[in-house]
Amino acid sequence: xxxxxxxxxxxxxxxxxxxxxxxxxxxxxxxxxxxxxxxxxxxxxxxxxxxxxxxxxxxxxxxxxxxxxxxxxxxxxxxxxxxxxxxxxxxxxxxxxxxxxxxxxxxxxxxxxxxxxxxxxxxxxxxxxxxxxxxxxxxxxxxxxxxxxxxxxxxxxxxxxxxxxxxxxxxxxxxxxxxxxxxxxxxxxxxxxxxxxxxxxxxxxxxxxxxxx
Amino acid sequence: xxxxxxxxxxxxxxxxxxxxxxxxxxxxxxxxxxxxxxxxxxxxxxxxxxxxxxxxxxxxxxxxxxxxxxxxxxxxxxxxxxxxxxxxxxxxxxxxxxxxxxxxxxxxxxxxxxxxxxxxxxxxxxxxxxxxxxxxxxxxxxxxxxxxxxxxxxxxxxxxxxxxxxxxxxxxxxxxxxxxxxxxxxxxxxxxxxxxxxxxxxxxxxxxxxxxxxxxxxxxxxxxxxxxxxxxxxxxxxxxxxxxxxxxxxxxxxxxxxxxxxxxxxxxxxxxxxxxxxxxxxxxxxxxxxxxxxxxxxxxxxxxxxxxxxxxxxxxxxxxxxxxxxxxxxxxxxxxxxxxxxxxxxxxxxxxxxxxxxxxxxxxxxxxxxxxxxxxxxxxxxxxxxxxxxxxxxxxxxxxxxxxxxxxxxxxxxxxxxxxxxxxxxxxxxxxxxxxxxxxxxxxxxxxxxxxxxxxxxxxxxxxxxxxxxxxxxxxxxxxxxxxxxxxxxxxxxxxxxxxxxxxxxxxxxxxxxxxxxxxxxxxxxxxxxxxxxxxxxxxxxxxxxxxxxxxxxxxxxxxxx
Numbered sequence: 016x017x018x019x020x021x022x023x024x025x026x027x028x029x030x031x032x033x034x035x036x037x038x039x040x041x042x043x044x045x046x047x048x049x050x051x052x053x054x055x056x057x058x059x060x061x062x063x064x065x066x067x068x069x070x071x072x073x074x075x076x077x078x079x080x081x082x083x084x085x086x087x088x089x090x091x092x093x094x095x096x097x098x099x100x101x102x103x104x105x106x107x108x109x110x111x112x113x114x115x116x117x118x119x120x121x122x123x124x125x126x127x128x129x130x131x132x133x134x135x136x137x138x139x140x141x142x143x144x145x146x147x148x149x150x151x152x153x154x155x156x157x158x159x160x161x162x163x164x165x166x167x168x169x170x171x172x173x174x175x176x177x178x179x180x181x182x183x184x185x186x187x188x189x190x191x192x193x194x195x196x197x198x199x200x201x202x203x204x205x206x207x208x209x210x211x212x213x214x215x216x217x218x219x220x221x222x223x224x225x226x227x228x
Numbered sequence: 229x230x231x232x233x234x235x236x237x238x239x240x241x242x243x244x245x246x247x248x249x250x251x252x253x254x255x256x257x258x259x260x261x262x263x264x265x266x267x268x269x270x271x272x273x274x275x276x277x278x279x280x281x282x283x284x285x286x287x288x289x290x291x292x293x294x295x296x297x298x299x300x301x302x303x304x305x306x307x308x309x310x311x312x313x314x315x316x317x318x319x320x321x322x323x324x325x326x327x328x329x330x331x332x333x334x335x336x337x338x339x340x341x342x343x344x345x346x347x348x349x350x351x352x353x354x355x356x357x358x359x360x361x362x363x364x365x366x367x368x369x370x371x372x373x374x375x376x377x378x379x380x381x382x383x384x385x386x387x388x389x390x391x392x393x394x395x396x397x398x399x400x401x402x403x404x405x406x407x408x409x410x411x412x413x414x415x416x417x418x419x420x421x422x423x424x425x426x427x428x429x430x431x432x433x434x435x436x437x438x439x440x441x442x443x444x445x446x447x448x449x450x451x452x453x454x455x456x457x458x459x460x461x462x463x464x465x466x467x468x469x470x471x472x473x474x475x476x477x478x479x480x481x482x483x484x485x486x487x488x489x490x491x492x493x494x495x496x497x498x499x500x501x502x503x504x505x506x507x508x509x510x511x512x513x514x515x516x517x518x519x520x521x522x523x524x525x526x527x528x529x530x531x532x533x534x535x536x537x538x539x540x541x542x543x544x545x546x547x548x549x550x551x552x553x554x555x556x557x558x559x560x561x562x563x564x565x566x567x568x569x570x571x572x573x574x575x576x577x578x579x580x581x582x583x584x585x586x587x588x589x590x591x592x593x594x595x596x597x598x599x600x601x602x603x604x605x606x607x608x609x610x611x612x613x614x615x616x617x618x619x620x621x622x623x624x625x626x627x628x629x630x631x632x633x634x635x636x637x638x639x640x641x642x643x644x645x646x647x648x649x650x651x652x653x654x655x656x657x658x659x660x661x662x663x664x665x666x667x668x669x670x671x672x673x674x675x676x677x678x679x680x681x682x683x684x685x686x687x688x689x690x691x692x693x694x695x696x697x698x699x700x701x702x703x704x705x706x707x708x709x710x711x712x713x714x715x716x717x718x719x720x721x722x723x724x725x726x727x728x729x730x731x732x733x734x735x736x737x738x739x740x741x742x743x744x745x746x747x748x749x750x751x752x753x754x755x756x757x758x759x760x761x762x763x764x765x766x767x768x769x770x771x772x773x774x775x776x777x778x779x780x781x782x783x784x785x786x787x788x789x790x
Contacts, residue, residue: 076701114700114755116785121708125701160703165752169703208698208705208755 058097060087060193062223066105069217072210077109077127085221089137099150101133103219111162114208124163129215131156131201133177144185151178156201158215175201175216183225195221261316262299263344264290265308272307282378284323284626285586286345287615293374312342312350321372322359322544324351325618327639331366338362346615347639358465360543361498365646368618371464371544376553378626403602404774406527406677411603411669413523416661422515423572423652427505432494434540434547435467439493443470446492446537449518450474453525455535462540462550469493469539471547474521478532479678480690481777485532486675487565487631488521488667489548490514491541491620496648503648508636508655510541513568516664523668529675530688530777531563538620541569548620556627564592564674565631566667567621572660573642579659580607581666582638584621586614589630591730596632596670603669606662611638634663676774687716688773689723689746689763696781698755707753709781711761713746719768723748726762726775735762735775742766758782 064083068074087101110122135152154175161168181195201215264280266288272280279298284291293316294302294309302309313319326332327347335341339353339362350372351359359369425445426432432439443459450457450472460471472492478484490513494506505511514537521535540546548567555562571581581600585593593610600606614625616638624631636642636659644650678687691714698707711725722742726735727750738750753759762775 072702109701111699111701114698114705116697119697121697121699123699123701123706127702160701162701162704167704167706167752171703203703205703207703208700210702213702 056091057228058087058089058225059228060089060223060225061085062087062193062195062221064103064219064221066219067217068215070210070214072112072213073215073217075112075209076125077107081105081107083219083221085223087225095139095141097137097139099133099135099137099152101131103129103131103133105129112209123165126161126163127159129156129158131175131199135177145182146184147180147182149178149180152176154199154201156215158203169205171203171205171213171215173201173203173215175199177216189227191225191227193223193225195223197221258296259293259316260296260299260311261313261321261350262292262294263310263312263342264292264294264302266290272302272305276301283374283376284372284617285378285614286348286617287613288345290378291344291350291372313340313352316374318356319352320356320358321374322351323370323372323617324349324359324363325368325370325616326366328366331364334364335367344615346613348615348617358543360495363498365495365497369542369544370617370622371546371549373549373553373623373626376626378628404673404677407603407669407672410523410527410672410677411665414519414661414665414668416657418519418522419512419515419660419664420652420657422518423507423511423655426492426511426514427507427652431496431500431502431504432492432506433500433502433504434464434469434493434543436500439469439539442492443472443537443539446472446514446518450521450535453522455521455525460536460547460551460554462547464540464543464546467540469547471539471551472537473551474535476521476524476529476533478530478675479528480530480688482532483561484530484777485534485560485562486529486671487534487536487562487624488517488568488671489534489536489538489565489620490517490568491539491547492537493539493542493547494650495542496646496650505648505651507650507652508573508642509570509645509650510568511652512570512572512655512660513634516568516571516660516667519664520668520671524672527672528678529672530678530774531675533671533675541620545617545620545623549623549626552623552627552629555629562624562629564589564595565621565624565629566592566596566634566671567619567624567631568634568663568667569619570635570637570640570642570645571663572655572657573636573644574656574659575637575641577656578607579636579656580609581663582609582611582633582635584611584613584616584633584635584638585631586625587612588628589621589625589632592630592632594730595673596634596666599670599673600666604662604666606666608666634667676777678774686718686765686767686771686773688776689713689716689765690776692761692763692776692779693784693787694761694779694781695784695787696759697785700755705755706751707755707757707759707781709750709753709759709761711748711750711763711779713763713776715746716765716773718765720765721768721770722766724764724766724772725750726764728760729757730760753781 062085066081066083083105085103089097089099091097106128109125131154133154137150139146139148158171177199179197183191183193185191197219199216203213206212281293282290342350429438429442432442455474457474491510492514494504496504517535538547583593597608619633621631621633693712696709722744725739725748727738728735759781762778765773
């Protein structure tokens with residue numbers, strides 16, 4: 016049983032979980048799966064999630080947890096291994112903080128958006144109707160921050176990486192319900208007074224449906 | 229008894245060994261005199277900086293007193309640090325400027341000489357004699373004070389050298405009718421009379437009675453103008469001399485000072501008995517100070533104006549060094565120093581004035597040139613070079629004050645320089661008049677005339693305060709500045725707010741229409757830049773007051789806490 020703490024996963028925890036799941040793969044190889052439930056070749060998914068940024072600066076400006084939308088696709092290559100691709104979108108609004116000196120009450124409204132394209136691999140471990148999976152890969156992220164009361168806006172395009180784990184349960188032959196936790200790291204190399212080097216990574220928990228073909 | 233004796237002997241032996249191991253508290257910690265190159269990339273660790281005592285800044289390097297062991301550490305860390313003198317204690321050092329390399333070589337005939345930067349060498353003698361009394365007349369001198377500690381700014385880049393050609397300066401303010409009126413009163417005939425009077429002292433060699441008499445003459449002159457005046461006594465070598473300090477107290481900000489100065493001593497040879505009329509060097513600058521004081525005494529200014537005639541400049545800036553050191557020790561706020569030294573010789577026509585500053589004083593050169601363009605007019609040549617130390621602005625630089633040198637040519641082209649032929653008839657008095665006008669205009673703009681005899685006073689806003697804070701998002705930060713001030717008396721219709729990033733020059737009006745409140749907020753500014761503000765009042769007759777005192781954007785940030 017995976018336990019989610021209030022702090023979310025640390026990288027070390029994810030690594031441990033990943034190693035345990037990989038070891039389990041030897042014992043639950045799909046060859047053991049019955050002929051009535053063959054692994055699907057293609058899959059499409061849609062999920063809604065809750066994103067919590069790792070950096071306090073982001074949370075101070077935009078709030079602790081923000082909604083996210085995910086569209087994903089996966090193609091099985093061989094055995095339990097699949098290649099996955101996905102798109103994630105986060106849109107939110109917030110307000111500036113006073114960086115220095117820490118007095119006064121001045122806030123400028125902000126809009127923030129981040130779109131991420133992901134590409135990676137996934138290992139699945141079916142257990143009857145259930146399957147658990149681990150995945151990881153790289154991401155290309157386009158973020159955009161705009162001050163609403165002036166023409167100040169900044170775009171950041173940067174590569175990052177992610178690692179995730181989840182479980183799905185088949186509802187029927189094609190449809191399944193899944194839940195997934197993802198840790199992402201997106202170092203933009205840019206920053207300002209609150210945070211000299213902004214990392215747009217964080218922890219995201221999502222729930223969604225997938226279709227198998 | 230024998231046990232006690234053996235204990236004493238053992239203790240003595242141990243003490244002897246310790247003394248032998250660490251003679252005089254370790255030779256490695258002895259201070260030496262060294263030259264430390266400026267490096268744009270260099271950042272010396274803080275614990276080392278506290279052990280380095282900079283006593284002179286040059287364009288490309290610093291002269292420092294430094295523990296010998298730290299020199300090795302600096303060298304190992306990649307800082308270019310070269311030894312100048314391993315035993316500086318008790319010695320008297322001079323910076324000697326000589327543009328001609330052949331003459332520079334001659335320095336070694338008179339004592340120890342080490343070439344430093346540009347045309348500057350370090351010079352000293354074993355017997356500690358005054359360099360002025362042994363070196364030929366063509367050398368310019370500055371006595372190095374080892375009592376000062378100049379802030380070592382090694383993280384900045386060295387200045388790229390001289391910038392030639394007349395500057396195009398944007399005009400910050402329209403012509404001020406009061407300043408125009410003052411400038412119009414500069415009289416060439418007065419300058420001629422003053423120079424003639426000074427050269428009639430035969431010599432103003434700083435150690436002579438003639439120089440004392442010249443000092444008395446200047447004191448009487450300022451006193452008869454009705455200005456508060458005093459002698460500023462100082463000693464150098466075995467001599468005593470006096471600076472003459474006259475002042476017009478400021479009205480709204482008397483603690484802030486603008487200094488107009490020139491040295492009144494002269495020199496032509498190492499013999500005090502030789503004729504040294506010093507018409508260009510520097511009766512011309514002294515006459516300009518006298519003439520400007522004569523005109524300005526009829527007006528009032530926000531800042532205090534000081535008119536100073538320094539002595540013993542020719543010996544190595546002893547008078548100005550004494551004054552600048554005392555001012556710093558007393559915590560005086562000197563906003564700017566305009567030093568005029570040789571302002572009347574024209575080797576070619578049209579002649580231009582070299583306006584020489586160090587990097588910290590660059591704003592002052594820009595302000596001076598702007599004033600010169602608008603009020604004189606005067607051709608100028610803007611030079612930024614810390615190595616030009618041969619006049620009275622240099623001791624002010626050493627104390628961290630902004631100061632400029634106005635000189636007819638650098639290097640000096642006057643063939644009569646430091647000769648018995650430096651006489652009034654060799655001078656171009658039209659050029660001297662223009663320089664005097666420019667200096668007056670610059671000083672007046674800096675000191676901010678506040679009404680006076682002609683214009684009924686429309687006082688500037690007072691009590692201007694500025695607070696700033698930085699707001700930030702993830703990727704952008706901006707500075708917001710909040711200004712408040714107090715309205716002057718009278719029927720005030722509104723205010724204009726001016727902003728600049730170069731203190732005291734280059735102001736731009738930032739309000740599109742008159743500000744009707746006594747507050748103003750300036751948003752979305754660059755957080756990495758300092759902004760300076762002044763505010764003017766506009767009355768119901770559409771007259772605009774002089775600017776208020778300048779404030780930096782964070783000047784009153786401490787009041788956020790209250």
